[in-house]
Amino acid sequence: MKDVILLALESSCDETACAIVKNGKEILSSKVASQIDVHTRYGGVVPEVASRIHIENISIIIKEAIEEAGISMDDVDGIAVTVGPGLIGSLHIGVLAAKTLAWAYHKPLIPVQHLTGHIYANAFVGDLQFPLLALVVSGGHTELVLMKEDYDFQVIGTTQDDAIGEAYDKVGRVLNLPYPGGPKVDKLAKEGTPRYQLPKVHTDNPLNFSFSGLKSAVLQSIKRLERNGEELSVPDMCASFQEAALGHLWSRVESVLDEYDVKQVVLAGGVAANSRLREICTEKMSQRKNVSYIIPPLSCCTDNAAMIGASGYIAYKKGIFCDLDVEADPSLEM
Ligand code: KG4
Ligand code: ZN
Numbered sequence: 001m002k003d004v005i006l007l008a009l010e011s012s013c014d015e016t017a018c019a020i021v022k023n024g025k026e027i028l029s030s031k032v033a034s035q036i037d038v039h040t041r042y043g044g045v046v047p048e049v050a051s052r053i054h055i056e057n058i059s060i061i062i063k064e065a066i067e068e069a070g071i072s073m074d075d076v077d078g079i080a081v082t083v084g085p086g087l088i089g090s091l092h093i094g095v096l097a098a099k100t101l102a103w104a105y106h107k108p109l110i111p112v113q114h115l116t117g118h119i120y121a122n123a124f125v126g127d128l129q130f131p132l133l134a135l136v137v138s139g140g141h142t143e144l145v146l147m148k149e150d151y152d153f154q155v156i157g158t159t160q161d162d163a164i165g166e167a168y169d170k171v172g173r174v175l176n177l178p179y180p181g182g183p184k185v186d187k188l189a190k191e192g193t194p195r196y197q198l199p200k201v202h203t204d205n206p207l208n209f210s211f212s213g214l215k216s217a218v219l220q221s222i223k224r225l226e227r228n229g230e231e232l233s234v235p236d237m238c239a240s241f242q243e244a245a246l247g248h249l250w251s252r253v254e255s256v257l258d259e260y261d262v263k264q265v266v267l268a269g270g271v272a273a274n275s276r277l278r279e280i281c282t283e284k285m286s287q288r289k290n291v292s293y294i295i296p297p298l299s300c301c302t303d304n305a306a307m308i309g310a311s312g313y314i315a316y317k318k319g320i321f322c323d324l325d326v327e328a329d330p331s332l333e334m
Helices: 036-040 047-069 088-105 114-124 164-174 181-189 212-227 234-259 275-285 306-318
Strands: 005-010 015-022 026-034 078-084 109-113 132-137 142-147 154-158 264-268 292-294
Touching (some): 026 047, 026 306, 047 088, 078 088, 078 306, 109 114, 109 306, 114 132, 114 264, 132 234, 142 234, 154 234, 164 181, 164 212, 181 234
Parallel strands (some): 005 078, 132 264
Antiparallel strands (some): 015 026
């Protein structure tokens, strides 16, 4: 079969990214321009600033990705682009660039939903096996996604309030850690012990998640320590929050594995970069002999365009294309 080479673009939040991906499995190049340094100054992503920096970066990053892959536009079979969900202004820049390339070079345009990209990042490690359970954990989403086959996404659990990455970032903020808090909380937790008591999480549905109570409990705990004149250990608080949050997260995975026929579990999204989550997944999954698992490479956990190329490849094979009048959709579902 002829090789399929896709040029993929991602700009849904604060990363401008372009990748060249062969057959959805081989990364010929993957360039990411992060805006974190800028947004750290404001303590979070400022949408207007993000859009402006995407405009500045996108042509450069496309040129670099093509050069690094050692190909020309003649070799490209299609343009895959994140059309949603995300920040409307940010998405718009990537979609506009993709439409321009598709029009100028007469290439098919492939619309990709961002979270499907996070899931298909696992295809860089090994073949996906269905029925598959994807634990999607990012700054904006926490979902249990059951897939009976390629591109069949059934959301069987979701968060009732905050996404887990959002909770990490909010806890980072109350502990005065720079944005984004997730990676810092992860790092500090390794130096601490989970000695602060945090409440057990309850949800209406046994497959749903809730993280806002944990975040408030951390805040109350800090205030209580202050009132009592006791010193707060930031590493111990990070460890306490992390154990509580990930314990809650993994309990839902166990429930799905007990209830549904699942052949493989995959982690997906920025929080899949968390060292403790990767440890828990490895430990728990090695006890389940009939279910395989994949943890995506660190470089493919946080936002990147290679994952959009991996998902876009499946869409390409299925004949999912869009016209040049496609628009960014900030709340696009899977
Ligand atoms: O997938 P992603 O790059 O963007 C979204 O689609 O949201 O995820 C970003 C989120 C942020 O909330 C960030 O704090 C979190 O992933 N994150 C982590 C770690 N690395 C990134 N959270 C916990 N531990 C980490 N090591
Ligand atoms: Zn993401």
